[in-house]
Amino acid sequence: MYGRRATQLVKEFASAEKGQLTAFNSDQFEQVIAECSQHHLELQSLIRKMQEEGLDVQTTRNADHYGALIHHLSLVRNKRCLMAYMYNRAEIIRSLLWKIGPVLPLEIEEKLCHLEEEYFKKHSTALKSYMSKLELDLTVDMVPPKDPYIQVRVLDDIGEGIVLSDDKTANFARHSMHFLKRTDAEQFISRGLMEELTG
Amino acid sequence: MASYYDINDIIIEEEIVSATFQKAASGVGIDPSSETDYVEAGSKVEIPFWLAHELQLRQAVSINVPPCFNQKTRLEIQADSACVDLRSRCPFFYEFGCKIAPLVNDRTIGFLLLSAFKSRYKEVLTKAHTAAFAAASKFWAILTNEEIYLYQAAQSSMASFKKWRMGGPRFQKASVLGRKRKSTE
Numbered sequence: 001m002y003g004r005r006a007t008q009l010v011k012e013f014a015s016a017e018k019g020q021l022t023a024f025n026s027d028q029f030e031q032v033i034a035e036c037s038q039h040h041l042e043l044q045s046l047i048r049k050m051q052e053e054g055l056d057v058q059t060t061r062n063a064d065h066y067g068a069l070i071h072h073l074s075l076v077r078n079k080r081c082l083m084a085y086m087y088n089r090a091e092i093i094r095s096l097l098w099k100i101g102p103v104l105p106l107e108i109e110e111k112l113c114h115l116e117e118e119y120f121k122k123h124s125t126a127l128k129s130y131m132s133k134l135e136l137d138l139t140v141d142m143v144p145p146k147d148p149y150i151q152v153r154v155l156d157d158i159g160e161g162i163v164l165s166d167d168k169t170a171n172f173a174r175h176s177m178h179f180l181k182r183t184d185a186e187q188f189i190s191r192g193l194m195e196e197l198t199g
Numbered sequence: 200m201a202s203y204y205d206i207n208d209i210i211i212e213e214e215i216v217s218a219t220f221q222k223a224a225s226g227v228g229i230d231p232s233s234e235t236d237y238v239e240a241g242s243k244v245e246i247p248f249w250l251a252h253e254l255q256l257r258q259a260v261s262i263n264v265p266p267c268f269n270q271k272t273r274l275e276i277q278a279d280s281a282c283v284d285l286r287s288r289c290p291f292f293y294e295f296g297c298k299i300a301p302l303v304n305d306r307t308i309g310f311l312l313l314s315a316f317k318s319r320y321k322e323v324l325t326k327a328h329t330a331a332f333a334a335a336s337k338f339w340a341i342l343t344n345e346e347i348y349l350y351q352a353a354q355s356s357m358a359s360f361k362k363w364r365m366g367g368p369r370f371q372k373a374s375v376l377g378r379k380r381k382s383t384e
Contacts, residue, residue: 003249011210045226063225066222067225069257073253077250080203084204
């Protein structure tokens with residue numbers, strides 16, 4: 001059936017959990033584009049046939065007209081599916097920047113196609129330059145903290161000699177606990193490398 | 200009108216309907232029963248809704264009422280709406296119904312949708328707050344997508360209410376990075 005492949009692509013996207021990406025299915029994507037070209041060829045051949053019979057393409061309503069119409073509608077449908085696939089992925093990719101920060105973990109990065117990686121990088125540079133013009137970090141937590149410092153525990157080896165905003169270096173060994181500025185800790189927590197201790 | 204990029208809208212429109220061709224069409228391979236690539240006028244073909252809709256607007260086909268709105272379903276909904284398995288009939292029962300109702304000559308579909316939704320809604324909300332987690336998946340299997348969304352909304356609002364009352368860490372690992380751990384509830 002016409003348009004089936006394109007819908008499969010969209011369904012695959014929808015089957016992922018909300019806000020999660022599936023790997024970019026370039027095979028299927030190429031196949032849909034090939035299907036579009038096929039529709040285009042058949043559409044043209046039907047129109048040509050009508051012209052050869054000396055009919056007015058604008059007003060004639062014969063079998064060829066309806067055949068061409070079906071091909072046209074299938075093309076439009078395939079286009080909608082492809083566009084929606086790209087658009088919704090791009091939306092998730094933009095949201096990744098706000099949730100995880102400019103460095104993507106490997107398991108997410110390998111799901112992106114080359115163009116999407118480029119898009120992510122450019123979007124991240126654009127945001128960075130906007131924030132430096134404003135002199136304001138927009139990615140921090142929106143709720144004003146009660147205390148500028150928080151207690152955290154390191155969950156993974158982050159490494160030594162990480163420079164914090166007050167120009168001190170800290171050694172974040174695994175399972176060590178630290179009393180950090182909120183803004184410093186935030187990026188590590190969202191990447192899953194630290195957890196906040198309460199109580 | 201749903202957005203052009205709406206994923207759900209695209210999936211709803213893939214739903215297969217049976218349509219009777221009023222006009223012949225040539226050069227298309229949509230009728231699996233015909234050996235040539237020619238669709239005769241008067242032949243009945245199963246086509247996706249997006250195609251049937253546009254062709255109906257141009258009076259090339261007429262759409263028949265899909266089986267998920269047939270007499271049998273109606274009787275079942277009248278009998279005990281909450282136990283009817285709408286998901287296997289059509290995962291987007293309500294949305295698809297709204298789309299198909301103006302196109303087929305059947306004025307009762309709107310009423311059917313409304314009465315089914317009203318009586319099932321109550322059941323969904325009650326189950327969302329009371330059902331144990333293990334029993335929930337069994338109950339899920341008969342809900343349409345819209346109802347599952349309602350079910351989850353009810354549960355997540357209760358969870359965030361509890362979280363607000365108990366307090367807990369504000370920062371958490373971004374949910375895109377694998378499964379979120381059970382937060383303090």
